[in-house]
Amino acid sequence: MPPYKRGKKSRPSSAAETPTAQLEAKEGTEPLASFKESGITDLFSVARPFKNQEYKSNRRWKNLKQIIAQEEQGSEWPVDFPTYWNIDAPPSLVPQKKYCDLTGLPAKYTDPKTNVRYHSAEVYQLIKTLPQGTEQQYLALRNASVVLK
Amino acid sequence: MVGAGNGTVYEIPDGPADPEPAIPSFDFATMGQSGGVPLVIDNGPRTCRAGWASEQDPRLEFSNLVSRYRNRKLSANMMLLVGDSVYSDPLAKPSIRSGFDNDVVTNFDAMESVLDYVFTMLGCVDERVNQPIVMTEAACTPYTSRKHMSELLFECYNVPSVTYGVDSAWSYYKNTGTFGTDGLVVGSGTSTSHIVPIYDARMHTDKCRRINLGSDSMDDYMLKLLQLKYPSFPMKITDWQARQLVNKYTYYAQDFDEELAGYLDMEGLWERDVAVQFPFPMPALDERTEEEIQRATERRREQAKKMQEMAAKKRQEKVDMRAKELEELTSLRDSKDDVGEAEFAQRLREANMSDEQQLAEAIASAQQVVNRALNKELGIEPEEKEAPSFPLVDMPDSELTEEQRAEKRKQVFLKGSHDARERARVEKEKERVKQAEIARADDERRRDHFDEWLADMQAKRNEVITRMEDRRARRRELNDRRSHASQMRMRNIADLAANESLAGPNGGAGSKRRRRGDPDDDFGAEDDDWNVYRDISKEEEAEEDEEDEAEIERYNKILEQHAPDFLEGLDREARAKIERTTMYRFAEGCQPAILDKPAVPYKPDNATLVARAAREYQLHLNIERIRVPEIVFRPSLVGLDQAGLLETIDNVVRHTGRTSLVSNVFVTGPGFAQVSGIVERLERDIRSIVPVGTPVSVRRAADPLRDAWRGAALWSVSEADAFKASRVTRQDYLEFGGEYIREHGASNRYYASPAAGSPNF
Numbered sequence: 020m021p022p023y024k025r026g027k028k029s030r031p032s033s034a035a036e037t038p039t040a041q042l043e044a045k046e047g048t049e050p051l052a053s054f055k056e057s058g059i060t061d062l063f064s065v066a067r068p069f070k071n072q073e074y075k076s077n078r079r080w081k082n083l084k085q086i087i088a089q090e091e092q093g094s095e096w097p098v099d100f101p102t103y104w105n106i107d108a109p110p111s112l113v114p115q116k117k118y119c120d121l122t123g124l125p126a127k128y129t130d131p132k133t134n135v136r137y138h139s140a141e142v143y144q145l146i147k148t149l150p151q152g153t154e155q156q157y158l159a160l161r162n163a164s165v166v167l168k
Numbered sequence: 169m170v171g172a173g174n175g176t177v178y179e180i181p182d183g184p185a186d187p188e189p190a191i192p193s194f195d196f197a198t199m200g201q202s203g204g205v206p207l208v209i210d211n212g213p214r215t216c217r218a219g220w221a222s223e224q225d226p227r228l229e230f231s232n233l234v235s236r237y238r239n240r241k242l243s244a245n246m247m248l249l250v251g252d253s254v255y256s257d258p259l260a261k262p263s264i265r266s267g268f269d270n271d272v273v274t275n276f277d278a279m280e281s282v283l284d285y286v287f288t289m290l291g292c293v294d295e296r297v298n299q300p301i302v303m304t305e306a307a308c309t310p311y312t313s314r315k316h317m318s319e320l321l322f323e324c325y326n327v328p329s330v331t332y333g334v335d336s337a338w339s340y341y342k343n344t345g346t347f348g349t350d351g352l353v354v355g356s357g358t359s360t361s362h363i364v365p366i367y368d369a370r371m372h373t374d375k376c377r378r379i380n381l382g383s384d385s386m387d388d389y390m391l392k393l394l395q396l397k398y399p400s401f402p403m404k405i406t407d408w409q410a411r412q413l414v415n416k417y418t419y420y421a422q423d424f425d426e427e428l429a430g431y432l433d434m435e436g437l438w439e440r441d442v443a444v445q446f447p448f449p450m451p452a453l454d455e456r457t458e459e460e461i462q463r464a465t466e467r468r469r470e471q472a473k474k475m476q477e478m479a480a481k482k483r484q485e486k487v488d489m490r491a492k493e494l495e496e497l498t499s500l501r502d503s504k505d506d507v508g509e510a511e512f513a514q515r516l517r518e519a520n521m522s523d524e525q526q527l528a529e530a531i532a533s534a535q536q537v538v539n540r541a542l543n544k545e546l547g548i549e550p551e552e553k554e555a556p557s558f559p560l561v562d563m564p565d566s567e568l569t570e571e572q573r574a575e576k577r578k579q580v581f582l583k584g585s586h587d588a589r590e591r592a593r594v595e596k597e598k599e600r601v602k603q604a605e606i607a608r609a610d611d612e613r614r615r616d617h618f619d620e621w622l623a624d625m626q627a628k629r630n631e632v633i634t635r636m637e638d639r640r641a642r643r644r645e646l647n648d649r650r651s652h653a654s655q656m657r658m659r660n661i662a663d664l665a666a667n668e669s670l671a672g673p674n675g676g677a678g679s680k681r682r683r684r685g686d687p688d689d690d691f692g693a694e695d696d697d698w699n700v701y702r703d704i705s706k707e708e709e710a711e712e713d714e715e716d717e718a719e720i721e722r723y724n725k726i727l728e729q730h731a732p733d734f735l736e737g738l739d740r741e742a743r744a745k746i747e748r749t750t751m752y753r754f755a756e757g758c759q760p761a762i763l764d765k766p767a768v769p770y771k772p773d774n775a776t777l778v779a780r781a782a783r784e785y786q787l788h789l790n791i792e793r794i795r796v797p798e799i800v801f802r803p804s805l806v807g808l809d810q811a812g813l814l815e816t817i818d819n820v821v822r823h824t825g826r827t828s829l830v831s832n833v834f835v836t837g838p839g840f841a842q843v844s845g846i847v848e849r850l851e852r853d854i855r856s857i858v859p860v861g862t863p864v865s866v867r868r869a870a871d872p873l874r875d876a877w878r879g880a881a882l883w884s885v886s887e888a889d890a891f892k893a894s895r896v897t898r899q900d901y902l903e904f905g906g907e908y909i910r911e912h913g914a915s916n917r918y919y920a921s922p923a924a925g926s927p928n929f
């Protein structure tokens with residue numbers, strides 16, 4: 020198998036060997052044994068007899084947030100029963116140390132104009148020359164940026 | 169691990185190695201023993217591992233990703249790639265999906281493809297998957313997710329039974345051999361991390377706590393930090409590359425604050441800093457050897473010489489021609505006496521001469537050329553031309569004839585320009601003498617009072633530099649609309665504009681006043697007044713900068729000639745000043761600084777050129793190495809309002825009321841458990857929160873990645889009774905619903921929720 024070249028060849032490497040067979044193959048008709056040498060790339064070309072052909076999910080899947088919202092309100096759970104939403108670690112109770120948004124060093128100061136925390140006067144000099152909007156990116160690192168809606 | 173830097177340069181690859189097509193196994197029937205051996209699937213958000221419980225290691229280990237797409241070049245039908253092969257076709261990239269949302273399976277179309285792949289690759293060619301399935305799921309998986317999973321397994325693959333368990337618990341089992349030993353499992357996942365206590369021979373998800381941070385958060389944080397640190401980096405840093413950096417170079421500081429404070433100190437930075445080299449384009453190099461360069465210079469010199477010779481030859485030819493012409497003309501003139509008048513006139517006509525006078529002029533001009541050439545050859549300088557005389561200039565017009573008057577006008581004009589030339593020459597001479605005097609004085613001063621002279625030069629040079637810096641500062645201030653400089657400028661503009669409009673052609677009172685001459689208006693009385701126009705303009709400064717730079721260049725040249733050491737010292741100082749700054753060390757590690765404009769002109773050799781080109785494509789990891797993994801202990805670093813790892817451990821231990829759990833803390837999973845130093849750090853930190861003398865012991869899974877699968881396999885084989893009791897059969901599924909589980913040592917808790925049978929789920 021020749022090594023796959025990024026961006027040049029736009030097809031899976033297994034197809035390179037038997038292009039015609041791949042083109043003619045209808046979905047899932049090739050028995051597994053015919054992949055003994057070439058290996059499997061396109062799973063649709065392999066017969067999968069173990070599947071129940073009648074099974075069709077055809078559903079719109081909800082994301083985790085929707086699932087949780089639904090479950091949380093959908094039924095009554097015992098107080099002490101562990102659910103996905105009540106095992107979240109609680110907010111921290113210890114005071115949070117402040118670190119320089121640019122360097123990560125301990126930060127003694129906060130720039131009142133941009134709210135960026137910084138370590139020293141030298142870092143402050145740099146903050147002053149930052150292009151507009153960059154300070155928001157730094158703040159976004161710790162989820163403190165101003166989000167305009 | 170701290171010493172991973174040591175000046176090494178890590179050459180980072182573009183992306184993962186290209187995947188090979190996967191060869192399926194063909195021993196399903198033998199391995200499965202007609203439904204006797206469980207099939208274990210560790211279904212992780214990043215990696216899926218699957219294989220036979222009777223084996224040591226999983227048969228399959230692949231990225232838990234799916235891409236369903238169309239590539240018309242290959243096939244008219246849709247194609248389905250699963251696992252690492254999603255990276256084999258660039259067209260598949262936009263369709264890559266994962267079945268997971270955080271640590272929970274939500275997209276069961278993708279999950280179905282993954283299971284198809286697992287069973288196909290294991291070689292199943294039967295009508296159904298007739299093996300008991302052992303599968304991992306997240307701690308406290310939502311019922312909806314498990315319900316869909318069971319539905320898929322039972323309805324689509326018709327499996328006989330399924331056992332669900334939590335991956336980190338099984339990893340604990342693999343490393344402990346039993347659930348009988350109490351312990352605290354710290355499972356570091358891809359997007360979440362769990363702290364789960366184990367006692368009473370089972371894991372207690374009811375006392376479990378989850379921190380919503382995992383290895384993805386670290387990768388993401390690393391990527392964002394680097395993007396901000398190098399805003400103009402010429403390459404795009406990929407997620408995959410960021411992950412490599414996290415895996416390879418991050419580590420846990422034992423005392424974060426202490427290590428952080430001194431992280432950028434010169435001392436030892438060399439060991440802490442890691443340079444990451446991205447592929448860079450080779451700069452255009454002068455590949456010639458010393459000898460070749462010399463030969464080329466030689467050749468050039470020879471060529472110049474040849475040209476000179478040729479020019480001289482041409483000149484000589486011209487002179488020779490004129491000499492011959494001169495000879496002819498002279499002989500023509502001389503022939504006047506020999507031949508008759510008519511004959512001579514005839515000859516003149518033949519030589520294209522109108523009369524004798526023209527002949528004389530031609531002879532004179534040719535003679536001049538020949539003489540000059542002759543003189544030059546003999547090395548005789550042309551003597552000073554005699555000052556021309558202008559005899560008619562001083563005569564009154566009345567004494568002159570008409571013709572003389574015309575001549576006089578000409579002479580007056582000529583004399584004027586001659587005098588002006590003379591004056592300029594004298595002036596120039598004076599200036600030259602003056603300059604020579606200054607240079608001489610300068611030389612003398614340098615010779616006799618070198619230090620004073622040097623200090624003087626330096627002062628002058630610094631003055632220019634200060635001037636440039638001031639201008640730069642002003643420019644910077646002008647960028648800010650509200651700065652003092654900007655406001656002054658606006659005021660000036662407003663003032664000028666007001667005056668102008670008043671002074672307009674149809675201006676009112678103001679213009680009258682201006683015309684009369686306002687006694688109060690003394691604008692222009694001093695030269696500095698005009699600076700106001702300079703102050704309001706923003707453009708002219710480039711010109712001034714150029715002038716100043718030229719001036720510095722001039723000083724540098726003089727200094728280079730007379731005090732090269734001093735100049736080098738300046739460069740050294742400038743470099744050291746840059747290298748001392750925190751921001752430079754943060755971004756460039758401990759490499760020598762490159763000056764934009766070194767005082768000593770420097771022509772880099774090839775090796776230096778290559779090194780410089782490489783540096784453009786280099787990142788430096790230093791503080792990030794401890795800052796990135798630290799987010800697990802301090803989620804506030806990434807703005808997450810949750811307790812950190814230590815606080816949560818404390819919380820869980822208190823909640824269970826069993827302090828003894830800290831004597832057996834077990835770390836596993838694909839997340840921060842991989843980061844070196846985690847065991848020591850946790851042990852140290854836990855010791856700081858428990859009563860003195862409490863035994864504290866932290867250990868890490870032998871293989872934090874694979875032990876979950878191995879544990880599940882081991883458990884289902886060696887704890888056969890427990891395994892049998894834990895199986896949810898098809899009967900159970902039909903009777904109790906998809907979310908039903910039979911609890912066991914590594915399982916989640918089950919509670920028959922009142923809504924269990926409701927179709928809403």
